[in-house]
Amino acid sequence: MSNVHYFTNQPIKHKYRISFNxxxxxxxxxxxxxxxxKKRIDTGxxxxxxGILKNISIHDDAEVLDLGCGYGVxxxxxxxxxxxxxxxxxxxxxxxxxxxxxxxxxxxVENAIVIRSNLYSQLRNKKFDFxxxxxxxxxxxxxxxxxxxxAKDHLKEKGRIIIVLRKxxxxxxxxxxxxxxxxxxxYKRAGYRVFQSIKxx
Numbered sequence: 001m002s003n004v005h006y007f008t009n010q011p012i013k014h015k016y017r018i019s020f021n022x023x024x025x026x027x028x029x030x031x032x033x034x035x036x037x038k039k040r041i042d043t044g045x046x047x048x049x050x051g052i053l054k055n056i057s058i059h060d061d062a063e064v065l066d067l068g069c070g071y072g073v074x075x076x077x078x079x080x081x082x083x084x085x086x087x088x089x090x091x092x093x094x095x096x097x098x099x100x101x102x103x104x105x106x107x108x109v110e111n112a113i114v115i116r117s118n119l120y121s122q123l124r125n126k127k128f129d130f131x132x133x134x135x136x137x138x139x140x141x142x143x144x145x146x147x148x149x150x151a152k153d154h155l156k157e158k159g160r161i162i163i164v165l166r167k168x169x170x171x172x173x174x175x176x177x178x179x180x181x182x183x184x185x186x187y188k189r190a191g192y193r194v195f196q197s198i199k200x201x
Contacts, residue, residue: 034095048164051187051194060084072100079112087112155199
């Protein structure tokens, strides 16, 4: 699989419109060439969102990080369903950043921002209650392991990292347990698994 969609700086030429309903809320999104799953929301992202809605309570004033946000599906959905939470979305891909900015405006979301960042590089000492990611498996463990390792310094006490993976990808939940001392299977469907680890000192 090509990694081009993670790092491309090509101009946005062709746009695609995606719309879905969730908890009586309509989410409208613009996508384009140069980003992952440009024409439809991928199954992993759907399973991740479902797993969060079914198993996690995002409290008022929660700080949420959507890490590797793509065109903003996860972060915008969480922001729209939890208007008192504060959502930060980051991606290294400049096309993804442009699209996410447009999608924030399109959905009239006022509690979300997007920052171009290589993982946590532009987040300084920022700490979150939730770090949520559909990680780029095509980029390999050289990207995903630092994503997990860096989460520990960017989570508040009892904060959670929540990741979706294809069934059978065992090295990543093993890494989560190594870093945090715990890992839990939160939800599974359609060949995908949602795992969480909690930061406990």
